[in-house]
Amino acid sequence: MKELKHLNKYLLKYKWLLILGFIFLVISNYFGVWPAKVVRYAIDYVTDSFRVYRLFEGSGLSESVFDKLEVGVLILGGIMILMAFLRGFFLFLVRQTIIVMSRKIEYDLKNEVFEQYQNLPLSFYRKNNTGDLMNRISEDVSQVRMYLGPGIMYGINLLVLFPMVIYEMLRVNVELTIYALLPLPVLSLSIYFVNNVINKRSEKIQESLSDLSTSVQEAFSGIRVLKAFVREKDSAAKFANESEKYKHRSLKLTFVNALFFPLIMALIGLSVLLTIYIGGTKVIQGEITYGNIAEFVIYVNMLTWPVTALGWITSINQRAAASQKRINQFLQETNHIQSTENLQRDIKGDVSFDNVSFVYPDSGIRALQNVSFDVKAGQSIAIIGTTGSGKSTIANLMLRLYDSSSGSITIDGKDIRAYNISNMRDQMGYVPQDVFLFSDTIQNNIAFGSNSISYEQVVQAAKDADLYDNITDFPKGLQTMLGERGITLSGGQKQRASIARAIVRNPKILILDDALSAVDTNTENTILNSLSRIMKGRTTVIISHRVSSAKLADKIIVLDDGKIIEQGTNESLLALNGVYKELYDKQLKEKESVE
Structure with missing residues (x-):
């Protein structure tokens, strides 16, 4: 991560966007946690209301209880809709601050790299090929932006949401909280390793795509020579060979991607099953209510993406650090051709x-x-x-x-x-x-x-x-x-x-x-x-x-x-x-x- 220290000056430059983004994330997550409480209250309210309804079934009081139940459910539903709207609104503001900040830094970083390119001497360009220079100002800067935008946003979201949700879960039942969270570390580690495999195979695909593009470019640029020497079949065979490599590597990536979401869903499903099973025993023992089980299921689902994102964020940060290291290598290059006196005057021409x-x-x-x-x-x-x-x-x-x-x-x-x-x-x-x-x-x-x-x-x-x-x-x-x-x-x-x-x-x-x-x-x-x-x-x-x-x-x-x-x-x-x-x-x- 030391390579990413170069970006601190930009984070300081746009610190107010980052601070506002953090505040909006806290508010957004606050409105995100509340619906689970409302659902718990609604289920308990409906359960208790039906119990009272059956108690007075056949009497005039039962109709009154049912009417109140309808009004209560509508009010609770309205509260949930309002909470969802407020959460969505503040999430919009989060993206308008943190993601906008990342785009602004991307713009500044590209300009810094390009200005450095302009200042470096001719000897620098003799040592480095154009493709590498282009890659560092485009692909590498894009990787760094992923760390500055989604990486920071989801990282802060994890740090904010996790304590808020865990606190609410512990307030209900400590044992149930432990069982519900048990599969999540496994999920995060699995995502991290799967992401690394995906990244490596994606890099191989990019290499194949580069070779394929080079093959096509050379064929089109040298079409006169190809035709003059009747080498069209050889050129087509070379293209087919490169296409075969690209296809093979793409299929290997597709196989890993096919495992990605089933793995996530299986571990989330395991967490939900544990919540329902352990929660059910606690309901029978009278320690919690039906509403608490529903509340826990929502909490587990709320934590799924941040925990999943932990492995993803780690992978993003690693790629960003590697890319920033490559960028820093060029930014640290110095131009030894400097003016000793900075003399400015009209020259005669001797x-x-x-x-x-x-x-x-x-x-x-x-x-x-x-x-x-x-x-x-x-x-x-x-x-x-x-x-x-x-x-x-x-x-x-x-x-x-x-x-x-x-x-x-x-x-x-x-x-x-x-x-x-x-x-x-x-x-x-x-x-x-x-x-x-x-x-x-x-x-x-x-x-x-x-x-x-x-x-x-x-x-x-x-x-x-x-x-x-x-x-x-x-x-x-x-x-x-x-x-x-x-x-x-x-x-x-x-x-x-x-x-x-x-x-x-x-x-x-x-x-x-x-x-x-x-x-x-x-x-x-x-x-x-x-x-x-x-x-x-x-x-x-x-x-x-x-x-x-x-x-x-x-x-x-x-x-x-x-x-x-x-x-x-x-x-x-x-x-x-x-x-x-x-x-x-x-x-x-x-x-x-x-x-």
Whole structure:
């Protein structure tokens, strides 16, 4: 239960809802206990009235007794209806306080978890898969809410109702109370163990359902490949196998569920039988009345659900503690990427790398080693290299998605760690290698970086990225809705939309991470012509494996295995007749062969 201590701050926040819920539960149970007394009084009243009626049967008094009996029964019936109404009303208030409190805490907890996700560094997401992150903010939080809502509500109900009912039962007869309660602990333990079995089998079913969903998703996502390789039958067989597992586990759960209610009813029935049998002997001995037996049966039935709920609540608390432990693991994660001075100012764009080395913390791979270069404000630099040479790592370090392992990175002569991270990134434009577009309109995707971007700015950015003419071909133009991950657009269109999203913010530093890898040569030339105009007045970092993109830059560096092996201008590197010249000639031949 120590894991659930994290929730105490929320219970304190909504303490008045919890206190009111407790008060309403006490009042509700008070009106719940009284009908048993009324039933006892009614049965004894009817029994005594019939005894008097038979005593004076045939005389005028018998009719008077019968009339009074009718009036008395109606009054007692009215009292019971009133008690039931009052109990129901206060139960409604209980749910409007405790259950509402649990929903409010669920809302706060989800926001806390999501905000933590937003604050954690990129390295955190490399270590954890998306499915696990989704599960903790949805399924785990839902399990915790069950503890905060039904768990607390039924727990308090048990603590309140049990003493009230036991007190009333002991007042009538101690021995009968012991016999009536004898099966209830067995019932609670049985429910606890059966619930555990149900939970374990339910988890197995969830795993099977997850596997089944994954199988279906892969089949639908890769339907072209399936058909092309004529593997439909194999795919159907795989689905049938997963379905068989799901069916088998579901039937095992159904078997346990089939035992659940018969077990409850058997133990409740045993308790009622003991009450009637022992109570009957007490009536014969003159210790109690017929009404007391009926009263006890009602009390036993009143205690059945709270005692049954005890095992259920224990199970809920265990699951909630396990879920909260998983949530706490993420909430206790810290973001080591922090600002040292929280410096907020307009940047000019002078960028300097001084002996920067970087090792990825999760994999231990050395991506950069003693990399040094300078870019003056308004100038451009191209970083050329093969896959895995460390090009994208430079972009990640400039954006402070990671911090360098050694060496220093400065912007305008100030260490990058001193800047307020949000303020610094707000003045940068970034086009990632792996383009991600949201399920929204094209306009909103381009204007994603700021809420103050106008329609005219979006249009201009689309034109600069050579995307506008494509957009006008769509029936709804910029208001065209994109599918998941921008599936509505082609690869080249998605990349150009990403470029438009970066340049519409008018950034001081523009980082293009292999931004033209998915476009053809003609489109590349068009975008490069636009970029030469866009790059004026802002620092631009062009990361690419294409030499054609590097021609625009004032300075070029060539990376290999995380080290700078060549640097200079396009002309000087060609004259050097080294790696850059080799790449240039190779790509020139490929271009000529395509043409």
